[in-house]
Amino acid sequence: MKVNQLRIKKDMKVSELMEQFDGSGVLGSGRVARAGNLIVKMIEDEDMGIFMSVAGPMVPGGMRNIISDMIKAGYIDVLMTSGANITHDLLEAFGGRHYRDLGNNDEELNDAGIGRIADVYTKSDDFELFESEITKIFEIIDKKLDNDKDKHIISIQALLREVGLLIDDENSILRQAALNDVDIYAPGLIDSMFGLQLWIFSQDHDIVVSAAGDMPKLSDKVFEYEKIGAIMLGGGLPKHYTLACNLLKGGIDAGVQIVMDRPETGSLSGAPLEEAKSWSKAKHGSNLVTVIGDVTIIFPLIMASVLDKLE
Numbered sequence: 001m002k003v004n005q006l007r008i009k010k011d012m013k014v015s016e017l018m019e020q021f022d023g024s025g026v027l028g029s030g031r032v033a034r035a036g037n038l039i040v041k042m043i044e045d046e047d048m049g050i051f052m053s054v055a056g057p058m059v060p061g062g063m064r065n066i067i068s069d070m071i072k073a074g075y076i077d078v079l080m081t082s083g084a085n086i087t088h089d090l091l092e093a094f095g096g097r098h099y100r101d102l103g104n105n106d107e108e109l110n111d112a113g114i115g116r117i118a119d120v121y122t123k124s125d126d127f128e129l130f131e132s133e134i135t136k137i138f139e140i141i142d143k144k145l146d147n148d149k150d151k152h153i154i155s156i157q158a159l160l161r162e163v164g165l166l167i168d169d170e171n172s173i174l175r176q177a178a179l180n181d182v183d184i185y186a187p188g189l190i191d192s193m194f195g196l197q198l199w200i201f202s203q204d205h206d207i208v209v210s211a212a213g214d215m216p217k218l219s220d221k222v223f224e225y226e227k228i229g230a231i232m233l234g235g236g237l238p239k240h241y242t243l244a245c246n247l248l249k250g251g252i253d254a255g256v257q258i259v260m261d262r263p264e265t266g267s268l269s270g271a272p273l274e275e276a277k278s279w280s281k282a283k284h285g286s287n288l289v290t291v292i293g294d295v296t297i298i299f300p301l302i303m304a305s306v307l308d309k310l311e
Contacts, residue, residue, distance in 0.1 A: 003023070003024060003025040004020070004023035004024060005024075006020045006021075006024055006029070007020060008020070013308065014301060014304040014305050014308070015304070015305040015308035015309060017301075017305075018032070018033050018036055018301070018302075018305040019033075021033035022034070022037070028291070028292070028293065031289060031290070031291045031292075032291055032293075032298055032301065032302060034289045035256045035258070035289045035291050035298075035302055036302040036305045036306055036309075038254060038256055038287055038289050039231060039256060039302065039303075039306050040306050040309045040310065041254070041287075042229035042231075042254055043075050043306070043310060044310070045227065045229070047225065047226040047227050048225060048226070048227040048228065048229045048253065048254070049077040049078065049221070049224060049225030049227070049228050049229070050075060050076055050077050050078075050228075050229045050230070050231060051076075051077065051078045051079075051080065051228060051229070051230045051231075051242050051245075051246075051252075052067070052070070052076045052078070052079050052080070052230070052231045052232075052233070052242075053079075053080040053081070053230065053231070053232045053233065053234070053238035053239045053241065053242040054067060054079065054080070054081040054082070054085055054233050054234065054238060055081075055082055055232075055233065055234030055235055055236040055237070055238045055239060055269075056082060056084065056085075056234045056236065057084055057085070057088065057117050057120070058085055058233060058234065058295065058296070059084075059085045059088035059089050059092070059098075059173070060088050060098045060117050060120040060122070061117075061120065061295070061296040062296055063233070063295070063296060063299070063300075064088075064089060064092065064171065064172075064173060065171055066299070066300060066303060067079075067173050068171055068172060068173045068175075068176045070303070071173065071176040071177055071180050071182050072176050072180060074180070076182055076231075077182060077221070077225070078182065078183050078185070078218075078221055079173070079177060079182060079183070079184045079185070080184075080185050080186070080187075080238040080239075080241045080242045081173075081184060081185075081186050081238055082186065082188060082191075082192070082236065082237065082238055083186055083188050083189040083190065083191050083192025083193075083194055083195050084192050085173070086160065086174065086184075086186055086189065086192060086194050087130070087192045087193045087194045088122075089172055089173045089174055090130060090133075090134060090163070090167065090172070090174065090194065091122070091126055091127065091129075091130045092169070092171075092172070093167045093168075093169035093171075093172040093174070093175065094126075094129050094130055094133040094134075094167075095126075095129060096122075096123075096126030096127070096129055096130060097123075097126060098120050098121070098122060099114075099120070099121040099122070099123065100119060100120060100121065102114060102116075102121045104116070109121070113125065127193065130193065130197075131193075131197055134163075134194065134197050135197060135201060137162075137163055137166050137167070138197070138198065138201045138205070138207070140166060141154070141159065141162045141163070141166075141207070142201075142205050142206070142207050144162070145206075145207060152205070152206040152207045152208055153208045153209075153210055153213065154207065154208070154209055154210065154213070155209070155210050155211075155213030155214045155217070156185065156186055156187070156189050156209055156210070156211055156213070156214050157183050157184060157185050157213075157214045157217060157218070158213070159209055160174060160177075160178075160184045160186065160189075161177070161178050161183070161184070162178075163178075164176075164177055164178030164179070164184075165178045165179075183217065183218070183221060185214055185218060185241060186238075187211055187214070187237055187241050188237045188238075189209075189211075218245050219245070219248055221245075222245055222246055222248050222249055223248070223249060227253040227254070228246055228249075228252045228253055228254075229252065229253060229254040229255065230242050230243070230246075230252045230254070230255040230256070230257075231255075231256050232255065232256065232257035232258070232259075233257075233258055233295045233299060234258070234259060234260075234269070234295055235257070235259050235261055235267070235268055235269025235270065235271075236268070236269055239257065239268060239269065240268050243276055243279075243281035243282070244281065246281060247279070247280055247281055250280055250283050251276065251277070251279075251280050251281045251282040251283040251286065252276075252281065252282050252283065252286060253283055253286050253287070254286055254287040254288070255273050255276075255282060255286065255287075255288050255289070256288075256289045256290075256291070257273055257289075257290050257291070258291045258292075258293060258295045258298050258299055259290070259291075259292065259295075260292065260293065260294060262292075263275075272290045273288035273289070273290050274288060274290075276288075
C-alpha cells in the first residue's frame with residue numbers, strides 16, 4: 001500500500017484532515033490518525049470499558065472542558081489523574097481562573113503573587129479562594145462522616161465523589177464525574193495543593209484518607225467490563241495506575257497514549273505501550289498506538305475527528 005501525499009484544501013473539516021493523515025504512512029500524522037480510529041472503535045465497543053489517565057497540568061493547559069464533555073457523553077468509565085488536575089479543576093469551579101500573556105520574569109511574577117506553568121499563569125488570590133472553599137467542603141464531608149461506623153476513614157475515590165457533589169460548576173470534571181457515576185482515582189493526590197489543604201485540615205479533624213481504600217472498588221471496575229481500553233494523556237503515575245490495575249485480568253485490550261517523553265531513559269512515561277505486554281499490563285494481540293507529541297495540540301484534533309465519526 002502506497003503512502004499518499006497530504007492534500008490540504010480550504011474550509012476542510014478536521015475529520016477530513018485526519019483522513020489525509022490516515023493515508024500518509026506511519027510517521028507522526030499516521031499515528032495520530034490511527035489513534036483517532038482506535039478511540040472510535042473503543043467508544044463504539046459496548047463490551048469495552050474505557051479508562052482515561054490524565055497526567056500533568058492538563059486543566060491549566062485548556063483540556064478541562066474536553067474531559068468533562070467526554071464524561072457527560074459517556075465516553076469515559078474511569079478517570080485516573082494527578083492531584084494537580086484535581087486542584088486546578090476546583091480552582092476554576094470556585095471562580096478562579098488560569099491566565100496567559102503575563103510575562104516570563106519569574107522573580108517579578110513571584111513578587112506580584114503569580115505562579116507560572118510554562119505559558120500559563122495562576123494568581124495567589126485565586127488560590128486563597130481555593131483554600132477557603134475547599135476547607136468549607138472538607139467541613140461538610142467531615143460532619144457527614146460522623147455517623148460512619150469506620151470513624152472518619154474515606155478512600156480517595158469516595159472523597160473526590162463527595163467533593164464533586166458539593167460544587168456548582170457544570171464544566172467541572174469532578175462535578176460531571178460525580179453526576180455520571182464515573183470514578184476518579186488520584187493516587188498522588190497528596191502531592192498537590194488539594195493534598196496540602198487536606199493535610200492542614202486533618203491536623204484538627206478526625207478525617208483519614210485511605211489510598212489503599214480505593215483498591216476494592218477499582219478491582220471491581222477492572223472486572224466489570226469484558227474488555228478494557230485505555231486513553232492515556234501524558235505519562236507518570238496516572239498512566240501507571242491505569243496499566244497496573246489491569247494486571248488483575250492480564251492487561252488492557254486496547255490503548256492510546258500521547259506523550260512527549262522518549263523511551264531511552266527507561267521511564268514509564270516514555271515507554272512505548274508495546275513494552276507493557278512484557279509486564280502483562282497489555283494483552284497479547286492488544287491494539288496499541290503511541291503518539292509522541294503535545295497532548296494539548298494532538299488530543300483536541302483527535303477528538304474533533306472522533307466526534308464527527310461517532311455522529
